[in-house]
Amino acid sequence: MKVKTISTENFVLTKMTAADGDKYFRLSNNDNVMKYVTGHALDRQESDKMLRTFLAEYGNDTFLGRYLIEGRYSGELIGTAKLDMDGSEAEIGYRIMEEHWGKGIATEIARGLIHFAKQTLNAKQVIAYVNVDNAASIRVLEKAGMVNAERIEDLDEVKFKFIYSPQKKSRMKKVLYVILGLIAIVLVAAFIMPKDYAVEREVIINRPKSQVFEYIKSLKNQDNWSVWMGKDPNIKKDYSGTDGTVGFTSMWEGNEDVGKGEQEITKITEGERVDTQLRFIEPFESTNDAYMITEEVDPSATKVKWGFSGSMPIPMNVMLPFMGMEESVGKDFQDGLNNLKGLLEK
Incomplete structure (x- = not known):
């Protein structure tokens, strides 16, 4: 040979x-x-x-x-x-x-x-x-x-x-490189992408500003028009403090659609604005600032703005584009404001 x-x-x-x-x-x-x-x-x-x-x-x-x-x-x-x-x-x-x-x-x-x-x-x-x-x-x-x-x-x-003995080692290396590459991409994206988010909706209610403001500064009244109350008929509610004043807290616990959390009045600008803090506990922990603003359109009509804002830490902020805050939360806010309008205009 x-x-x-x-x-x-x-x-x-x-x-x-x-x-x-x-x-x-x-x-x-x-x-x-x-x-x-x-x-x-x-x-x-x-x-x-x-x-x-x-x-x-x-x-x-x-x-x-x-x-x-x-x-x-x-x-x-x-x-x-x-x-x-x-x-x-x-x-x-x-x-x-x-x-x-x-x-x-x-x-x-x-x-x-x-x-x-x-x-x-x-x-x-x-x-x-x-x-x-x-x-x-x-x-x-x-x-x-x-x-x-x-x-x-x-x-x-x-x-x-x-x-x-290359195969196992080679595959493990490839998997490790892919994981490290994905982590690097996520971290780079996290530093580039915004961390803050905000959603706001508004509605015109044909009632005087003073009447509208007096109603919306009560957190208990939110149970009458907020869409989230309708997502769990068996939701458990509890309250602490005097409704319509700073420090009043509304607590809830319900099914997976509404979760568990609390909302506290943090500031009231009489006749103008109510600021609250939303503290979500389940299914995930998160803290957001929320507000309701009343603006006079004319003596018999009032513009109501409802919004909230928050910040998501790096690297979790890369999930923001996929969470659809503007669409999903915005829709719930708008539906809630429409409920409020129908309730007060009766």
Whole structure:
């Protein structure tokens, strides 16, 4: 069988032969490159002996064995690599010339070997061994999608066994990135979007201003015209204080349509305006300022304005456009004012 080369984006891996002694010596005659292999640089005799040992392991009729790593376009010597099989597990390895360290080459080679082992050799698992002190190579394997699975203490070396386990990790990373991206989008939107909201509606009531104001400053009277009272016939009401004066509080508790909360008169400008504070307790907690204003149109007609305002904290304010305050609350306010008009004009 003619052994094919292994290619990555920038490099070509070619099975080594006895003719590669000079190239292998250039790599092995370096203390730093051989630090975690033999502990020292090899002389030519030692290098040739090691190469012969490698070549004796596998012949030319298999993808397994030792490879030279060379630049795909330049032909420059980059280092060596290996592919071994142990049962259904494929073991990968690499050594890179010192002048090419720190360029991401080892990571590209490791990924290329993993891909080749999985796709061509049909390896069920891809493994690699690395000395526990070889921090640089540990980072390379992690970048290539491998994880530390075991610590092995041999007589001459303490090493880690790494296994290729990218899918779960990759999916988790993707999910994490999506979540972080969504959070970032929400936070950016929250700082850009407004936090304050306000709704106001009005109606003309054909009654004198004094009569209209005297009626609307009573919170108990709201039960006669507010649309929310009609949403729960069994609503529970309670009161505290003197109606029509500052401090009077109307409390309610009903079904999911009306929830639970209270409304307190906070200020009265006689004949002009009643300010209240709405404190919602259920189904969510919220505090809003509300008001009713009377304006004379003519001696027998009065314009009544009913409105409320509030602020939603970051990042919850991103929900404002979806809550439909202006439409839903505005409709209830307008329906309530129409009820008030019909009641007072009888």
